[in-house]
Amino acid sequence: MNIVPHPTTTADTQLARALARDLDGTFERLVLAHQDRLYTIAVRLLGDPRDAEEVAQDAFVRAYRAIAGYPPERVRTLALRGWLAAIVVNLARNRYRRRPAAAMELAVEPVEADRAAIPHEAATLTESHRAWAALLASLPDRYRVPVVLRHVDGLSFAEMAAALGRPEGTLKAQVHRGLGLLRTAYLRTQSAPEELSA
Amino acid sequence: MNRAAQASHLLELADVEAALAALRLDAPPGLAPATLREIGLADGYSTIASPIGDLIVAWNGLGVSWIELAANREGFVERHRRAVGRPLDQAALPARLERLVARRLGGDRRADVPVDLRTRSEFEREVLRKALEIPRGQVRPYGWVAAEIGRPRAVRAVGTALAHNPVPLLVPCHRVVRSDGMLGQYSLGGPRRKRQILALEGLDPDRMEAMARAGVRYIGSDTTRIYCLPTCHHARRVTDRHRVPLRSTAEGRAIGYRACKVCRPDSGTAVAA
Numbered sequence: 466m467n468i469v470p471h472p473t474t475t476a477d478t479q480l481a482r483a484l485a486r487d488l489d490g491t492f493e494r495l496v497l498a499h500q501d502r503l504y505t506i507a508v509r510l511l512g513d514p515r516d517a518e519e520v521a522q523d524a525f526v527r528a529y530r531a532i533a534g535y536p537p538e539r540v541r542t543l544a545l546r547g548w549l550a551a552i553v554v555n556l557a558r559n560r561y562r563r564r565p566a567a568a569m570e571l572a573v574e575p576v577e578a579d580r581a582a583i584p585h586e587a588a589t590l591t592e593s594h595r596a597w598a599a600l601l602a603s604l605p606d607r608y609r610v611p612v613v614l615r616h617v618d619g620l621s622f623a624e625m626a627a628a629l630g631r632p633e634g635t636l637k638a639q640v641h642r643g644l645g646l647l648r649t650a651y652l653r654t655q656s657a658p659e660e661l662s663a
Numbered sequence: 664m665n666r667a668a669q670a671s672h673l674l675e676l677a678d679v680e681a682a683l684a685a686l687r688l689d690a691p692p693g694l695a696p697a698t699l700r701e702i703g704l705a706d707g708y709s710t711i712a713s714p715i716g717d718l719i720v721a722w723n724g725l726g727v728s729w730i731e732l733a734a735n736r737e738g739f740v741e742r743h744r745r746a747v748g749r750p751l752d753q754a755a756l757p758a759r760l761e762r763l764v765a766r767r768l769g770g771d772r773r774a775d776v777p778v779d780l781r782t783r784s785e786f787e788r789e790v791l792r793k794a795l796e797i798p799r800g801q802v803r804p805y806g807w808v809a810a811e812i813g814r815p816r817a818v819r820a821v822g823t824a825l826a827h828n829p830v831p832l833l834v835p836c837h838r839v840v841r842s843d844g845m846l847g848q849y850s851l852g853g854p855r856r857k858r859q860i861l862a863l864e865g866l867d868p869d870r871m872e873a874m875a876r877a878g879v880r881y882i883g884s885d886t887t888r889i890y891c892l893p894t895c896h897h898a899r900r901v902t903d904r905h906r907v908p909l910r911s912t913a914e915g916r917a918i919g920y921r922a923c924k925v926c927r928p929d930s931g932t933a934v935a936a
Binding site (some may be wrong): 489492493496497500502504505508509518521522525527529547593594597598601608609612613616618619621641644645647648651652 | 677678682683684685687688690691693694695697698701702704724923930
């Protein structure tokens with residue numbers, strides 16, 4: 466479904482070299498290669514597609530300004546996938562920290578499927594997608610961020626550790642715990658109607 | 664063992680992982696263009712109203728980058744491409760920028776409209792910045808601009824820089840006139856348009872040119888003993904009884920007058936004389 470294939474580390478290495486040579490001439494390529502994943506991460510962290518679009522755009526603007534200020538040798542060695550993901554995560558966090566407390570999910574509760582209904586995905590995704598998106602949105606921040614980066618975006622634990630500045634072991638434990646919480650919550654939504662009818 | 668616990672044996676963590684991997688989305692189609700505009704690697708354009716008719720305004724995250732009369736829109740895309748060179752697509756001005764532009768075009772000097780002059784040389788930017796200092800309803804000669812930016816001999820280059828002003832009206836190149844006091848050329852629709860804009864700003868272009876034809880370049884006051892450029896705010900306050908028309912700054916100095924510190928009439932006189 467992604468028109469632009471998920472950027473690989475090799476493609477990113479070439480992109481980073483090109484950015485070091487000619488930022489303005491190359492930046493559009495970076496946007497096109499990474500926009501789907503930055504938007505996805507933002508949607509899955511924030512739940513709201515409009516907020517997510519703003520955060521993804523802001524992340525690119527910050528990335529551009531940062532690269533413009535870096536010496537070329539630093540740009541050439543940037544691990545773009547993790548670096549960009551970390552920018553989105555920070556911006557998304559700042560945004561949901563500013564939200565009123567009532568809007569924040571504090572516990573893993575079964576959630577109505579339409580909680581995370583996104584017009585953009587409503588047309589294309591099935592009921593099951595929406596259910597999983599809603600469960601993910603209700604996961605506490607400390608699990609949601611690593612789960613989204615590892616299993617929605619597909620970063621490796623090594624990339625995540627470098628990008629988030631946390632030990633791999635911690636991240637593995639958080640992802641494992643997050644997946645377990647998601648599974649339990651999902652099963653609860655599945656079994657609830659059956660129990661009623663039993 | 665309840666149903667949920669039973670079912671958990673049927674739902675592996677790998678199934679959860681697969682469900683999560685299916686949650687990838689495509690970015691909305693507007694994200695990349697909006698991002699590139701915000702950074703200033705692409706321009707958007709739209710039409711807005713102004714006192715002299717509709718304008719096409721191109722813009723990006725750094726500010727307004729190009730202005731033309733909408734009436735002459737044919738060839739706009741090509742002219743923008745040649746002069747600016749960035750990708751261009753239709754996109755409404757951000758609300759804040761549009762409000763600032765409207766206020767500025769309505770005469771509000773405090774409306775600080777950001778402009779993107781990256782395509783201009785440092786010299787051209789200096790000329791345009793200097794033009795920005797000329798108050799509404801007043802004019803200064805090309806030679807004055809050249810002298811004020813410390814390049815008194817570059818009068819012709821100043822004229823060229825103003826002719827290539829990408830954001831007329833916002834940077835008021837229409838307020839720069841020939842050193843003989845006649846209005847001169849104007850990039851946004853020729854001399855007639857220049858006359859119209861200056862008249863809208865409260866200047867009387869016919870009177871100004873009549874004075875120029877009569878050889879009057881400066882106005883002195885026999886009460887303050889100060890001489891000014893004719894459209895200077897201070898010159899226009901001098902009543903007819905006290906107005907002393909002057910042909911040159913030397914004439915003013917000869918009768919013991921000094922130059923106005925606001926319009927600085929001596930700027931550019933060395934070359935013009």
